[in-house]
Amino acid sequence: MKIIGENLSPPARIAIIGAAVVIVLAGARAATPILGPLLVAVFFAMITAPVMAWLTRRGVPQILAAVIVVAGLIGIFAGVIAFLGVALTGFVRSLPRYQAALEAQAAALAGYGIDLGNFTVWDYIDQGFVIQQIAGIAQQIGGLAVDAFLVFVGIGFLLIEAPRLSATLKRHLGAESALYQHLSQSGRLLIDYVVVRTKVNLITGAGTGIFLALLGIDFAILWGFIAFVLSYVPYIGLVVAAIPPTLLAFIEFGPVGALAVIIAIALIDAAAENLVLPRMAGQELNLSPFVVLFSVVFWGLILGTVGVFLAIPLTIAVKLFLDSWEETRWIGELMSAGKGE
Template identity: 75%
Template sequence: MKTAGNLPPPARIAMIAAAVVIVLAGIRAATPILAPLLVAIFFAMITAPLMKWLTRRGAPPVIAAAAVVAGLIGLFAAAVAFLGVAFAGFIRSLPQYRESLLEQMTVLADYGIDIGSFTIWDYIDQGFLIQQVAGIARGVGNIAIDVFLIFVGMGFLLLEAPRLAGALERYIGADTSLYRHLAQSGSFLIDYVLVRTKVNLITGVGTGLFLAVLGVDFAVLWGFIAFILSYVPYIGLVIAAIPPTLLALIEFGPAGAATVIVVISLIDSAAENLVLPRMAGRELNLSPFVVLFSVVFWGFILGAVGVFLAIPLTIAVKLFLESWEETRWMGELIGNSSAEE
């Protein structure tokens, strides 16, 4: 009877591929449970240094964990409140934008296109629209439950971190490459979040300032959305640029929309291709193809959570593969070889 080690290479590859497919299918099926857990682990890892800082200054672990979680909840609540107020103002301005859009569309009359009798409600199924609103309301309720689970899980993880680290050291061994990579992964992820946040600040502030100078309404809102969505490399800022581009089209015509597209594309290119490689260390550099593929792949597996955590998850996979000599070449393939030269 042949063992796995005695099988020919094609058979071993097929077995490994089948095992990977089964594991990924299981992860996708368990996404409703795994997604909040992964977010809680991610937040616990990046806030662990603050937890240690508080405990070293005499704060009891329970108080320190509660303070960290409360601070994160405050930031989250402030962001939600800002978005709520800003979007409310935007919605109140929609009638004004409708009139401006109709004025812009009158230029089509010069080409023999009559839009005088055009009414958007003629092309919208209002029953379908009501169903979508109800679905969004249900989704908000589910998100609230997930957010509650994330913050509770994050608090417990912060409290349990020292015990978990000690257990890993005892059972895996402090001298093994796997333990060293696991120990380094926390600092790498913290470095990534810091670098990504700095780059996003440049992108968000640059986008907001440009839109404000151009005179596009709600420039601060679009800059903030650009800051948030830039955590999704390349794709996020493209999505964030759609609303201000449409507003520029309504307010300033095609020339204004084209200007917004060009300038935001330049800001994105400079941030991703010039600023990020200089600020990120070699360990955090990934192939551009791997970055795009990871966003699509983890988004397919984990949904929206996978889109935002695509790069941290890919970095974790890269470090995991580099823990063994047999798979180290795969980890090197994921990395950006140009950063090592």
């Protein structure tokens, strides 16, 4: 008995596959409240997998090792929340001082023929909108707490279940089967990328924070941390992270200080992305710049904020999936940067 799909013309098969993909993506978008915490849990499980392996190799029981890893993540999360609360509170309290400094800079520029007029920060900020957003965030704290709880529980279960799942796949598929070997290799490559990406972001964030501290920019650690987090969003993230310290440098040191911050952050990012990342990650997972930028927009539309931050790991997973089949391997090749060809 012939399969119905074999009698279809290539355009018809492409249309059917395209329709199926659209349906799956629509379902993923509708299930974002569930998929978001799950993907975040998978992401952090990948990052902490080396720590889990290190603990188990030293004789720590598997469940206890998972508890230690999750407890460490909770401690880090609580510390980050406390740090952000203190830093942002201090920043808001400093706004009047920055307003006075900005007026002084405007007066200095007026001496060179550059008139900013009666510039006040609050003229360009809708205070009602800010208050509304703060109230909305306060209302969402309960929901965020529930999501955080689900994420931490998910991380623990993933760390505990990973060896069993791998053993089950190995037993049923066969250690020598092409499918099992490809799945194992793809999983390792994806985990390696996530870990390497985090290390590179640490270099970018630490370098940015240290430079800003040496320059004397207020809240340098806060801007370095934001640079670390937003560096998960390629191209766009660090540009957004550079805006607040650049404005502060202009307010405190004038145009020269702002230019110095822009140049320094650009050099730090270029060194991390073009020198450190290729050496640590290799070329196995290279993606074309267009695919990288498109993936941020695409996954952001599908999964929201989670999709923006996890765009590259998700795209790499799709590419590895496409590379698994002869019929779709050409699509994976189109997604590659084509280095070395």
